[in-house]
Amino acid sequence: MSETDNNNAAEEAVEGGAPRRNFKKLIIIAVVLLLVGGGGFYYWRSRSAAATEATEETDAKPTKAATEKKSKAKKPVDDSEEEEEDSPPKKSGTLKSALPKDGDVKKVIELPPFIVNLADTDNARYLRMTVSLGVGGDDGSEKPDQLFMTRVRNAMLAVLSEKTSDEILTAEGKAKLRKELLKAAQAASDEPEVQAIYITDFIVQL
Known part of the structure; x- marks a missing residue:
């Protein structure tokens, strides 16, 4: 084989290996981006869920207090209690x-x-x-x-x-x-x- 043929074969090998290395780099970059994006998405979901729970608890507390207040306001007054208040004190x-x-x-x-x-x-x-x-x-x-x-x-x-x-x-x-x-x-x-x-x-x- 002549020297010219050897040079041509080497150039073809170099040209054939370059696309493979570029492809591997793209895969690595894609994996890194997926990991970073997945981590960021998980962090965002966690913060969003925590904020939602805090909002629900805050909304629930006034509702519970208002319910108790309404319950007390609607408590029926015993007729015997009204009679005791209106009647004069009994002599001991x-x-x-x-x-x-x-x-x-x-x-x-x-x-x-x-x-x-x-x-x-x-x-x-x-x-x-x-x-x-x-x-x-x-x-x-x-x-x-x-x-x-x-x-x-x-x-x-x-x-x-x-x-x-x-x-x-x-x-x-x-x-x-x-x-x-x-x-x-x-x-x-x-x-x-x-x-x-x-x-x-x-x-x-x-």
């Missing part, structure tokens, strides 16, 4: 027991204030109390005499001086004291008949 048992039964009272007589040393042993305490008597009789017009007033006060002082502050400071204690004072007043005198006791002033010095 303690308050009822503190009110004297004075259906037969014809006249009220106010006694001078009592100032009594109580029976407390830890400290000296005193009671200042004003009492009115509800008396009966035919018409209640007869004025009670001094003997009646003295007997009633003496009987009441005997009851008060035996009491401690703990016994008379509660509502129950006051109701019990009023009943005891009524019994003492009724036992002290028959005429005029004492029907009720009204405590109009009550102060305990502690």
Whole structure:
């Protein structure tokens, strides 16, 4: 083979190999572009999905709050609750027991204030109390005499001086004291008949 033939063969080999190398480069570039594009698309989809979830949660919260608010607003009002609000407060048992039964009272007589040393042993305490008597009789017009007033006060002082502050400071204690004072007043005198006791002033010095 001549030198010219060898040169021609070498040139053909070089020309034949160049397209192959270019094709490989194109494939590599295409693969890289696909990888980069795929990664970018995945990143974009992830961010888009996260933003969509955040928007849905934000929209759902006001909706839930509005639903709860509407639910509270539409809550039916129990008829018994309306009746309780409109009806006057009922008297408790303690308050009822503190009110004297004075259906037969014809006249009220106010006694001078009592100032009594109580029976407390830890400290000296005193009671200042004003009492009115509800008396009966035919018409209640007869004025009670001094003997009646003295007997009633003496009987009441005997009851008060035996009491401690703990016994008379509660509502129950006051109701019990009023009943005891009524019994003492009724036992002290028959005429005029004492029907009720009204405590109009009550102060305990502690």
